Amino acid sequence: MTKPSFDTLRWTVLDSLTIAGRTYSRQAAQPGEILAFLVFPVIMTVLFGYVFGSAITLPNGGDYRDYLMPGIFMQVMAMTATAAATAVGEDMARGIIDRFRAQPIARSAVLVGRSVADLSMHLLSLAAMVLAGILLAGWRAHGSLGATAAAFGLLVLFGFAMIWVGTYIGLWVQSGAQADAATFGWLFPMTFLANTFVPIEGLPAWLKPVADWNPMSAVVAATRELFGNPTSVSSAWPLRHPVAASVLWSVAIIVVFVPLSVNRYRSTSR
Amino acid sequence: MIYVEGLRKRYKAKEALRGIDLEVPAGTVCGLLGPNGAGKTTAVRILATLLRPDAGRAEVAGLDVVRDADRLRFRIGLAGQHAAVDELLTGRRNLELFARLYHLSRAGARRRAGELLERFGLAEAGRRPVKEYSGGMRRRLDLAASLIVSPPVLFMDEPTTGLDPRSRMQLWDLLRDLVKEGTTLLLTTQYLDEADQLADQVVVLREGVVAAAGSPAELKRAVGGDRVRVLFREARDVDAGLRVLRATGSPELDGADARQVTVPAADGAQSLVRIAGALDAAGIPVEDLALRRPTLDEVFLRLTA
Numbered sequence A: 001m002t003k004p005s006f007d008t009l010r011w012t013v014l015d016s017l018t019i020a021g022r023t024y025s026r027q028a029a030q031p032g033e034i035l036a037f038l039v040f041p042v043i044m045t046v047l048f049g050y051v052f053g054s055a056i057t058l059p060n061g062g063d064y065r066d067y068l069m070p071g072i073f074m075q076v077m078a079m080t081a082t083a084a085a086t087a088v089g090e091d092m093a094r095g096i097i098d099r100f101r102a103q104p105i106a107r108s109a110v111l112v113g114r115s116v117a118d119l120s121m122h123l124l125s126l127a128a129m130v131l132a133g134i135l136l137a138g139w140r141a142h143g144s145l146g147a148t149a150a151a152f153g154l155l156v157l158f159g160f161a162m163i164w165v166g167t168y169i170g171l172w173v174q175s176g177a178q179a180d181a182a183t184f185g186w187l188f189p190m191t192f193l194a195n196t197f198v199p200i201e202g203l204p205a206w207l208k209p210v211a212d213w214n215p216m217s218a219v220v221a222a223t224r225e226l227f228g229n230p231t232s233v234s235s236a237w238p239l240r241h242p243v244a245a246s247v248l249w250s251v252a253i254i255v256v257f258v259p260l261s262v263n264r265y266r267s268t269s270r
Numbered sequence B: 001m002i003y004v005e006g007l008r009k010r011y012k013a014k015e016a017l018r019g020i021d022l023e024v025p026a027g028t029v030c031g032l033l034g035p036n037g038a039g040k041t042t043a044v045r046i047l048a049t050l051l052r053p054d055a056g057r058a059e060v061a062g063l064d065v066v067r068d069a070d071r072l073r074f075r076i077g078l079a080g081q082h083a084a085v086d087e088l089l090t091g092r093r094n095l096e097l098f099a100r101l102y103h104l105s106r107a108g109a110r111r112r113a114g115e116l117l118e119r120f121g122l123a124e125a126g127r128r129p130v131k132e133y134s135g136g137m138r139r140r141l142d143l144a145a146s147l148i149v150s151p152p153v154l155f156m157d158e159p160t161t162g163l164d165p166r167s168r169m170q171l172w173d174l175l176r177d178l179v180k181e182g183t184t185l186l187l188t189t190q191y192l193d194e195a196d197q198l199a200d201q202v203v204v205l206r207e208g209v210v211a212a213a214g215s216p217a218e219l220k221r222a223v224g225g226d227r228v229r230v231l232f233r234e235a236r237d238v239d240a241g242l243r244v245l246r247a248t249g250s251p252e253l254d255g256a257d258a259r260q261v262t263v264p265a266a267d268g269a270q271s272l273v274r275i276a277g278a279l280d281a282a283g284i285p286v287e288d289l290a291l292r293r294p295t296l297d298e299v300f301l302r303l304t305a
Helices: A006-029 A031-052 A065-078 A080-094 A096-102 A109-137 A144-171 A176-192 A207-211 A215-227 A243-269 B039-048 B091-103 B107-120 B133-147 B164-181 B192-198 B216-221 B237-246 B269-281 B297-305
Strands: B002-010 B015-024 B029-033 B055-060 B076-079 B153-157 B184-189 B201-206 B208-216 B228-234 B262-264 B288-290
Touching: A006 A031, A006 A109, A006 B091, A031 A065, A031 A109, A065 A080, A065 A109, A065 A176, A065 A215, A080 A096, A080 A109, A080 A144, A080 A176, A096 A243, A096 B076, A109 A144, A109 A207, A109 A243, A144 A176, A144 A215, A144 A243, A144 B228, A207 A215, A207 B039, A215 A243, B002 B039, B015 B039, B015 B201, B015 B208, B029 B039, B029 B107, B029 B192, B039 B055, B039 B091, B039 B153, B039 B184, B076 B133, B091 B107, B091 B133, B107 B133, B133 B153, B133 B164, B164 B184, B192 B297, B201 B216, B201 B297, B208 B216, B216 B297, B228 B237, B228 B269, B237 B262, B237 B269, B269 B288
Parallel strands: B029 B184, B029 B201, B076 B153, B153 B184
Antiparallel strands: B002 B015, B002 B055, B201 B208, B228 B262, B228 B288
16 A cells, blocks of 8 residues: 555545546436426425415414525435435446446545535535525525525535435445435435424424434524524524534534545445 | 465355465466356455455466555456446546546547547447447447556456347457457356357366366366267167167267267267268168267366256
8 A cells, every 4th residue: 555645645636526527427418317406496495385384384483485495405405415325326236336446546536526526516406496495485595695605605514414424325235226215215304303394393392302403403593593584493502503513513424424435435345 | 467376255154265276377368167156256356456355365467466456456457247337428438537547648538538449349339328338339348448558467257248149259359359469368257158268277166166277178178078979860779779889989878868879989070980880881860960079068067066
């Protein structure tokens, strides 16, 4: 094994860019998928904003659709894990990961390159979601420019963390379909076991701690606060300090799942 | 070019390799043969730096597969059981991607992709996404992707599984050309005719150990020599026929058909001529008469039973 050097670092960056280029070529090859990316936000906004929104009143007042949109933004970023797991799982099944591993590629480049490219693609869908919120739900950010930027920063950080959760799961499965099942099955319900769509105050006592400590609640509460949208109230620590909590959660996830994934990538032993 | 000594690998419950030795001289083809689970894929994965052995030593192109893995990866090509290419990208884009990851310049990658597409009969198809390719085209693209740096050693894990006969023969021709140019090839296969066609040396694995090794001819000889198979037209002629055949050897009745008899043919085709003459002289009508050489199938079945 060679020692890390400037040259290794240079190749890690260049290889990552090459891998990222692959992700973009794949997207360009299936324009239909991008369309689905853009239609989904419209459906979510209409479904939750108007169908559920007509039946929900916030305990502390405020407009439900204003309350809702940060939740949907977070959900978009959480589901990046499923996309990442499916893509990595497919590459595992097809032997593409093996091909990469038999090539002299910097050892973290394959995963780093694709996580960064994935993130940039998901920013597109976040942008579509924001646009849908503004046009269809009348959502607005009421905070300062800096606070608004910080809110988006938290969403991006959380999305990046979730991509690595998905990447790690993808490295353990034998197919894209399995990866989808191994992430969507718990992740999607988990986005509901939080303050995402309904005020946390109304949850039964046994469920409330789960929602209080769900990292997704912290992210949603933090962005609501920064956007100046109506928010839930809870005495749990993460929701009293949502910005700090969501940074901590995201960083913790990254610190755990990046080394786990890179290790798993290097030693996949099927 | 490939040197393996006492290689062992254990997965959780199962010992996949229980100490195998192997030596493949430069510019030759070694066929790794064995039933499913014999350890073929494990051996290839270790040699291709994808898996660490638990014990033993393996050198490829003079480099240790564990210690010198980083350098070795520039000198080997690997084509696995699947066509490991991106379905959504064009053939050309695939090759350019893998070439860039070997640190070829953008222009160099484009040039090399062009050369390889041309060589493997994919110049036209190179512009289309791989998902539109036939099985044979995918395999050829996969092989091309393994050859970007013209590696002196090539590993192929069941290269023709699932291909139609024509595509298979095309691939064999391509592999023969590569070997003629000096490439050392180690391939695993379940098809004995494939080993027979391509390999200079066959190594039969069974339950993680080498059950037999040698050239295809040597292995066949070990199982037994040539035989002549006689199929009489009428069942009532068999007794008369056996009396004639006893003059040339010790005929055996074949279990499959009461009219069928096999005789060892010590002199190969000459024995066949002699038997044909003797039966003709005795006036016994024959429906079929053939010289049968032992096949690798027989070697395989005997060794892995």
